[in-house]
Amino acid sequence: MDTAAELEPGSDGGRGADAPASPVRQMSLWPPPRSTRHSGRRRRKATVAAVVLVLLLLLGAGGYALWAFVLDDDGAAPTADGEVPVTDFEGSWSGRMAQVDTDGESVAEWDAQVRIEEGAERGSTAWTTFTCSGTLELSAREGDRLVYAYTETSDPQDRCVDESELTVRPDGDGGLDAEWASVTDGGTRMVSTGTLEQ
Structure with a gap:
């Protein structure tokens, strides 16, 4: 019998003309390489999370700066309508x-x-x-x-x-x-x- 490496594509592998063609074209004794599809998705998620965190920190710092600017009106706290400092x-x-x-x-x-x-x-x-x-x-x-x-x-x-x-x-x-x-x-x-x- 022919080994897997000796089979030619389209050959019936010695089964005869009436045997259905095998979907396996070539076999290997080595495992297939690991898929990088999911690790790429993980990297994208980590990148998005980092960008969102940086934006939140910037917005927080900007909000704090705005609040400090509003408060720095001769020590007067911000007031609602009709209120005085x-x-x-x-x-x-x-x-x-x-x-x-x-x-x-x-x-x-x-x-x-x-x-x-x-x-x-x-x-x-x-x-x-x-x-x-x-x-x-x-x-x-x-x-x-x-x-x-x-x-x-x-x-x-x-x-x-x-x-x-x-x-x-x-x-x-x-x-x-x-x-x-x-x-x-x-x-x-x-x-x-x-x-x-x-």
């Missing part, structure tokens, strides 16, 4: 407050000093007429107004409320319109309003 509130302020009861009757006038820290998240205050003082903690931002929760830290003559709410907004002339709202121990709501100047 927190830098308009920062600093030391003082002014005279007029206090009224729920019927609008005048109760007292008193002097206040307010210090709002950088970032406008916290502050402190002294009600100099009553020798009271306390801390301020930002509790809400409503358009152009900041609302602070006041917590008393000193009241040697027991003349002030332990807690109240301070609302401030720019008055358009470089000052702040201020409103203190509190409830006395007897349950009476008191409101004091005035203008704070630097």
Whole structure:
């Protein structure tokens, strides 16, 4: 019998004329070379993934640069419609407050000093007429107004409320319109309003 290497294409391999032709034309004892079809696809996927990662990093860096540029407006944070930069509130302020009861009757006038820290998240205050003082903690931002929760830290003559709410907004002339709202121990709501100047 002829070996695989001796068979000629188109020969019947000694099977006779009526035998069907074999689809095998030539046989080899060596394994076929490894396919590179899938490794090429893996390389393409890795390349695409690397390009996407670089683009994301560039966009992230660009977004950060844009955000830093927006924030670098004299320290003012970006604001939504109707909001003013927190830098308009920062600093030391003082002014005279007029206090009224729920019927609008005048109760007292008193002097206040307010210090709002950088970032406008916290502050402190002294009600100099009553020798009271306390801390301020930002509790809400409503358009152009900041609302602070006041917590008393000193009241040697027991003349002030332990807690109240301070609302401030720019008055358009470089000052702040201020409103203190509190409830006395007897349950009476008191409101004091005035203008704070630097």
